[in-house]
Amino acid sequence: MDKISLVVPCYNEEETIRIFYNEVLKYESQLDAELEFCFVDDGSHDHTLDILKALHEEDERVHYVSFSRNFGKEAGLYAGLELATGDYVVTMDVDLQDPPHLLPEMYNIVKNEDYDCVATKRSTRKGEPPIRSFFARMFYKLINKMSSTEIVDGARDYRFMSRQMVDAIIKDQEYNRFSKGIFSWVGFKTKWLAYENVERSAGNTKWSFFSLFKYSIEGILAYSVVPLFISSILGLIFFVISVIALFGIVIRAMLFGDPVSGWPSMVSIMLLLGSMILLCLGIVGLYISKIYLETKKRQIYIVKEKA
Ligand code: UDP
Ligand code: MG
Numbered sequence: 001m002d003k004i005s006l007v008v009p010c011y012n013e014e015e016t017i018r019i020f021y022n023e024v025l026k027y028e029s030q031l032d033a034e035l036e037f038c039f040v041d042d043g044s045h046d047h048t049l050d051i052l053k054a055l056h057e058e059d060e061r062v063h064y065v066s067f068s069r070n071f072g073k074e075a076g077l078y079a080g081l082e083l084a085t086g087d088y089v090v091t092m093d094v095d096l097q098d099p100p101h102l103l104p105e106m107y108n109i110v111k112n113e114d115y116d117c118v119a120t121k122r123s124t125r126k127g128e129p130p131i132r133s134f135f136a137r138m139f140y141k142l143i144n145k146m147s148s149t150e151i152v153d154g155a156r157d158y159r160f161m162s163r164q165m166v167d168a169i170i171k172d173q174e175y176n177r178f179s180k181g182i183f184s185w186v187g188f189k190t191k192w193l194a195y196e197n198v199e200r201s202a203g204n205t206k207w208s209f210f211s212l213f214k215y216s217i218e219g220i221l222a223y224s225v226v227p228l229f230i231s232s233i234l235g236l237i238f239f240v241i242s243v244i245a246l247f248g249i250v251i252r253a254m255l256f257g258d259p260v261s262g263w264p265s266m267v268s269i270m271l272l273l274g275s276m277i278l279l280c281l282g283i284v285g286l287y288i289s290k291i292y293l294e295t296k297k298r299q300i301y302i303v304k305e306k307a
Helices: 017-026 048-058 073-083 100-112 130-146 163-171 179-185 209-223 226-256 263-295
Strands: 003-010 034-041 062-067 088-091 117-122 155-162 190-195 303-306
Touching (some): 017 100, 034 048, 088 163, 100 117, 155 163, 226 263
Antiparallel strands (some): 088 155
16 A cells, blocks of 8 residues: 655644644545655744644654754755655645645655656645735746746745655755756656635734845755856946946047046946946845855754654
8 A cells, every 4th residue: 555645844834733633634535545744843933833742642654853943845845855754745735725635636646647746836826915926926927937947926835745756856956046947957757636715714824024135045046057147148238338448538528528427427337346346246245145045055854853
């Protein structure tokens, strides 16, 4: 019999874990496979860990890793994938925004059709603040123009994967992790299912607008070097302009002398160039910071407890 591991990162989710667990078990009979729960307590400050411990006592199929502090969802997913022993692995959120009723269908597709992975995306952005969905759309347009790795708009981290694909993902030990990119980068045949956005079962989202913005910058830096290319092109354009201007000014000075004027234009040009230089330096700096973190070879997460 096949074994399916559910990888579930949890950060301050005391209200949702049991709801999630019970909901998944409702579909167990349709699965014709053994289940394994791999919860990751991402340094929660509430009773998340206590609930996981209690569940582990009640049900030996429940396993967990608990981090020494909050390492972020990406680290949680990675730890969960390492913990999972199943023939198939599913990554999903604990708040039931990734509906468990899709599990039997996903299992069927990966097992009987010629796919290694079933991925999900939301069919609409209904229920999301309009500003947020506007920026989300912009982000996906931008990153797909700039990167050869396809990042699907509205893709969720709810995925059903074969062991082969999971092993490939675990081998990718980069420190700056952007799952939506890694899943796509490793390749394999993926079928996409779309579903309506579901509200959180309980508790609150951990993403603020700012953290989403930072996350999108991470994504762009990790999967594209186009910003570096743009800064070089900008430099080149300004170089050509300045050479032309230089000739113009020298010739004009030789023909008409050198009347002292043009202070405003000079200041504008200096400001423009100064800001361009800072912008480009900043872009280069962002990539260097990523190299810096990557070369440190820091651990992606630190385990405090495991069962
Ligand atoms: N999560 C986590 N670490 C974090 C933030 C979130 O493990 O630092 C987990 C969280 O418990 C949930 C999932 O990631 O299972 C998705 O989080 P959330 O529902 O807050 O995000 P949203 O669905 O709003 O994108
Ligand atoms: Mg959620």
